[in-house]
Amino acid sequence: MTEPLLSIHHISKTFPMARNFRDVVTRSPRQTLRALRDVSLTVRPGEVVGVVGESGCGKSTLGRCIAGLETPEHGDMLWQGAPISAGENRRTRARHIQMVFQDPYASLNPRMTLGQTLEEVLRVHGLAGDAARRRERVDELMLMVGLAPALKERLPHTISGGQRQRICIARALAAEPQLIVADEPVSALDASVQAQIINLLEDLRAKLNIALIFIAHDLNVVRHISDRVAVMYLGEIVETAAAEALFTRPLHPYTRGLLAAIPIPDPKRRTSVPSVEGEIPDPLSPPIGCGFSTRCSHVIHPCRVRHPDLHQTGEHGVRCLNPAATRPFADPGSVYPATGNQ
Template sequence: MDFTSGSGLGRLVGQPPRVLHALRNVSLTVGVGEMLGVVGESGCGKSTLGRCIAGLYQPTRGEIFWQGAPLAALGGYRERSRQIQMIFQDPYSSLNPRMSIRQMLEEVLTVHAPAHGKGEVRDRLDELLLTVGLSPALKERLPHALSGGQRQRVSIARALAPKPRLIVADEPVSALDASVQAQIINLFDELREKLGIAFIFVAHDLDVVRHISQRIAVMYLGEVVETAPAETLFAHPVHPYSRGLIAAIPSLDPERRTPDAGIDGELPDPMKPPAGCAFSGRCSHVLPDCRQRHPNLEPVTVGHLSRCLRNEAFAA
C-alpha cells in the first residue's frame, strides 16, 4: 500500500511526487474463529493494514482473499461490512454524539436486516447489549453519558450487529484505563470463543495481545518481520526486533531482559527505508551484510517465520 504526496504545488514546480510504502510484501492469513494479534510501534503500518482488510483503503498492489476468493468478489461496501467489521481506538469519535445507543444500534440492525419488525429489532438490540456486558437499561443514553469502557462496548455491539465473520480491532484498548483494558480484552476473547468470530487485534504493545491471540504478527516499517503461534513467539522469539519488544515488557523475567533490553533509536523515515534489512539501523546484532541484503520472511519451524538474515543463529 503506497501513499503518494506532493501531487499539488510540488508537481507544478517539477518536483516528483514522494511515495511512502506504508505496507510492503505483507502476507498473512487469519483462520476461522482465530485471533491474530498484530503488533509494532506507531507508524509501522498496522492501521493501514486493518483499513485495507476492512475495505477502507484500496491496496496499491497485491490481493486480499476472503474464503478463497478475491475480497472484491464479496461486493460493495455494504456486503463487505456484513462480513468484516472494524473497531477503532477512540470510541468517542467513532460514535455519533447526538444519537442514543438505541438509535445507533437500531440503525445498523435495520440496514442489515431490513425485513425485521420492530419487536425483533428491539430483542436483538437488547441481546447485543447483554452480549457486550451492558445493561439494556443504558440504551437511551447518549455516548457522553457513558464511561470510556462502556463506549467501547457500544462500538463492539455495533460491530457485532451484522453478525460479521471477521472483526478488525485497531488498538481498541489503547485509549482506556489499565483496569478497563483487561475487561475489554477479556470480552474480545469471550466473543471469539462464543461466536466463532475471527479477530485481527492491532496493538502497539505485545503484552496486550499476548494472552488472547492464537497467532501474532510483528510488524516493522510496513513489513511483517515475524509471525508465530503466540506461545512460540514468547518462548522462542527469533527476530531481534521481536526479541527487543519482548525484553522491554516490564512484567517479564528480568534475566531474559538483559541481552536485548528494549530497542534504541527511532523508526527510520518510511519515505527512505534502509537498503538492506529495515531494522539494520537499530539492531544490536547487525552484520555488514544486513545493510545490503533485504531478508525474506522465511520459516524457522512450521508456522513460525522470521525476516532476518541470521534466523538460523537466533533460532538455535
C-alpha cells in the same frame, strides 16, 4: 488444518504526500509514503491474530485494508477462497468483516442514541426483521456486551469511555460478522477498563466463534489474547508465529528487542538482550536492504544491500538474513503477567 477465513497475499499500500510551496515552485515530484510492503497473512475461523509494532509501522493501515476502508495497490485478498475485490464479495465483506476503532469517543454519532446506533446496522444489513424485532435485537446486543438495555436511550457523551467501547463492539456484532478487526481497542481506556474489554472480547470469541485481528502495542495483552502474532516494522511483517513460540523463541532481532523492553521484576530473570535503540528510519526514504539494518545489533553486510524475504519454517516465519535462532533469550511471560489476567 482449517481452511483460512481470510487470506492476504503480498499486499502493498502507498499514500501520496502533500507538497509544500517550494516543491510546487521547483516542480519536485510528489513523494509517496509506503505504508505496507509485501504483507501476507492468514486468519482461520475463530482464531485471534495479534498484530504488534511501533507507531507508524502500518498496523492500522493493514486493518483498514482488511475492512475495506483502504484499497491496496498490489496483492490479493481472499475471503473463504474467493477474491475479495469481486462485487459480491465486497458486499460480503461489508457484513462479515467489522472493525472496532481505537477511539470510542470519535467512533459514535453524537446525535444518535445508543439504541439508534445499533438499530441502524440491523436496518442497513436487513437483519432482525421488522422494527419490533430490531428493538428486541438491540436489547440482546447490549446484554451481550455487558450493558443494561435501559441505556439505549442515552447519547454517547452521557456514558463512560468503557461503555462507549462496549457499544462499538455491540455495533460490530450487530452485523453478525465472522471476523472483527480491533484496532487498539483498549489503548484509550483506563487500565482497569482495559482488562474488562479484553475479557469481553475473549468471551465473545469463545461463544460466537468469531475470528479477531487484534492490533495493539502492549505485548502482554497480545500474548494473553492471541493464538498467533505478527510483528510489523516499517510496513512489513518481520516475524509471525504461534504466540507462545514467538514469546519464548523469537528469531527476529526486532522482536527480541521488543520483548527485552518488557519490565521484569526479578533481576535474576532479566535478559541480556538489548532493547531496540535508535529511531525508526524515515519511511519516505527507507533503507535499501533490510528495513531494520540501521538499528540492528547483529547486522551483517548483506543486510544493508539485500532485502530479505519472509522465510517460513512450519508455522514460524521470519524476515531476516541473520535470524537469532541460537542466541539465548529469557522469556518474561511467567513473571510479568498479561493485563487481561489482572
